Amino acid sequence: MKKTDIIIVGSGIAALQLARQLQHHFYVRIITKDKINSGNSYLAQGGIAAPLGLKDSVNAHFKDTLEAGRYHQDEDGVNQLITDGKKIVQSLVDEGAPFDRKEDGSLSLGMEGAHSAHRILHSGGDQTGKYLVKYLLKSLSKKKVEFIKGEMVYELVKDDKGHCCGVKTKDKSDSIRYYYAAHVVLATGGIGGLYSSTSNHPAVTGDGMALAFLAGAKLSDMEFIQFHPTLLWQDGKTCGLISEAVRGEGALLLNDKGERIMEGVDPQLELAPRHIVAERIYKERQMGRNVYLDISRIEDFQAKFPSISALCLKHNISIEDGMIPVSPGCHFMMGGVVTDHAGRTNIPGLYAIGEVACTGIHGANRLASNSLLEGLVYGDRLGKFLIQKGVSRSPQFHSTSDQIKEGQSLNIPFQSADIKEGMMNRVGIIREEDGLLAHLNWLKAQPLTFHELLDFNSREEIHMYFMWIVSLLVTESALLRKESRGGHIRSDFPHEDHDQWFKRKMVLQNNDGRLRVEYHEQNETKIYA
Structure with missing residues (x-):
């Protein structure tokens, strides 16, 4: 049996941000069923939305978030997300996080769908998730944060009082292991792997939601799933994400007749909320038409979007031709495990942050680039809460033989x-x-x-x-x-x-x-x- 202060299940932005806050006070164990980079955070091409521009404001970002989510949100929670998020992102900028900058040294703030201002921070062009994960990993103490890789958590352990006090895992040889702690945090991401067309890593199939549900946690908004409008379409299947930032730079959506498919659909055209664009592309494809991103108007495309250019090259799509075939696919889960503002669930000792959680901030449809923002804010917020709460209760341990159930x-x-x-x-x-x-x-x-x-x-x-x-x-x-x-x-x-x-x-x-x-x-x- 192995013991630590706090267990985090998952290794994305929310998990790493939380561990970063906790490492000065507790021993933290991060458990991931695959590699550290086998998750959606590492794949994220889009950036982080934060109202840092001179002409931008928390209120404008707040209104855009509510409109995209069709006003299904907890409005106080949305306002606090953006207020806290602005401070946290500015803090990352100040400490030297690798955000893209213009020639004059100012932040390069991009535009994405349903935003009313340029407020998207990127790293490495279209490699924000990869750069941010690496940056946060470098900040972690090897003495205080331990990674358990390749083990799948398959049960949340509760003590006799119903407190979550640990997890049971299986490694790749199906051997059972036990880990105990006073606090267990789910940061396992979404459910994209449940769909045949998805932008998500295939390992992301809703494990955390299933674990929480089986343990008695409440889940909500499970019907609200965002389908990203533009996944690369080749040989009858989706092959990877084409970031919304491409449309933010001026790409047009055309069918094989050369018609702009968003004209007359929404005033924001290609930059309408994702569910509107995805529905329109889906309907075009149902009528037997192919849909393309016309990128011919974007200067220096390969420099601005290196990972997308590499993806197209891998699948024999010519960037020079300027037409990228696209189709929608599952991208983000707005619902999940119900939590409060700090990430607490209805089960004592169990917490959830990031995409696995349902905090009420995304409503019926998440605004572009609010997901990494959520991970940073809730990782920071739960960290502060747990530091204040401390680890005063020792989890009740049971022997290994007691824990294996006959059946x-x-x-x-x-x-x-x-x-x-x-x-x-x-x-x-x-x-x-x-x-x-x-x-x-x-x-x-x-x-x-x-x-x-x-x-x-x-x-x-x-x-x-x-x-x-x-x-x-x-x-x-x-x-x-x-x-x-x-x-x-x-x-x-x-x-x-x-x-x-x-x-x-x-x-x-x-x-x-x-x-x-x-x-x-x-x-x-x-x-x-």
Whole structure:
């Protein structure tokens, strides 16, 4: 048995920012099921949104965030995110974080969809996530922060009082290990790997949400999934992200007839909110038309977008021709584990930050480049909270033999591809009742429950079980919300229904093996941690 003060599950921006704050006070263990760079933070091409421009303001950024999220947010939370975020990003700038600058030395602030001002900070052109992850890693103490790589957390351990006090993991040989701490933090990212077309790393399939749900945590807004409009499309599949910053630099969206597909759709044209652009591209493709990003107007494209240029070269797409074929794919999960402003869940000792959490700040559709901002803010905020709270309670340990539970291993009669195709085709960009019901019935027909014993299953079997859980929660939520709002688009309920659904949330919880759904008029959770 191994002990530390605080366990963080996941190794993205939120996790690293939290560890950076905690290392001066606690011993921290970061557990990641793959490599440190096997996550969405490292892949992030877009930048960090912060109102640092001379003509920008917190209020303008606040309004843009609410508009993109279709006013489904906790407005006080949004305002505090941007206020705190501005200070944190400015602090990173002041300490020398590698943000791109103009020739005169000032910050190079970019424009992205649904923003009213140039406020996007980038690093390395389109390699912001990679640069920021490396920068934060360099700031961590090897004596105070330990990384456990290649181990998959498959169960949250609770003591006799219901406090989360540790985790159980499996390494790549399926050996079981135990780690205990007074505080456990989920920073596992989103669910993009549940879809056949996604910008996400394939390892990102909602593990943290499944872990929290099985432990009794509350989840919400699971129907709100953002599909990024522009993934590279080649040989009948998506091959990687084409950042929104490309459209911010002036790229146009054209169909194979040469028509600008966003004309007459939204006043912001190519820079409309993501759900609007993604829906339009999807409809064009449903009519049998290809859609392209016309980048011919962008000067020095390869210097501005080195990773995108390399991606196109890898897939034999000519940058010189100026036409990049694109299609939408799953990009970001607005919902997740319900937390308060500091990241506390309804389970004592369990916290969630980053994309795995549902804080109420993104609403029905996240504003571009607010995700890295969220990771920085909530990592910092939870760090300050835990430093103030301290580690006064010793977790209750049990012997290894006591923890292994007797029972039959899971029978998984489907492949991960079955989940991915079903989610893409029936719970994807545009949804309707028949498709949602068909997928939900297929999920419920599987011989699985919410109280399976996982000790004797392989990592791959547990991985598919977690995919099944999260898919069910997303599909159930999408079926119940009978309106279209933000990233949740129903063809059979094509409009926002303010009377029935404005700021109304569904909260999902595992109630002794049964799914309980409650309706809340605002994001709220009882805090014990």
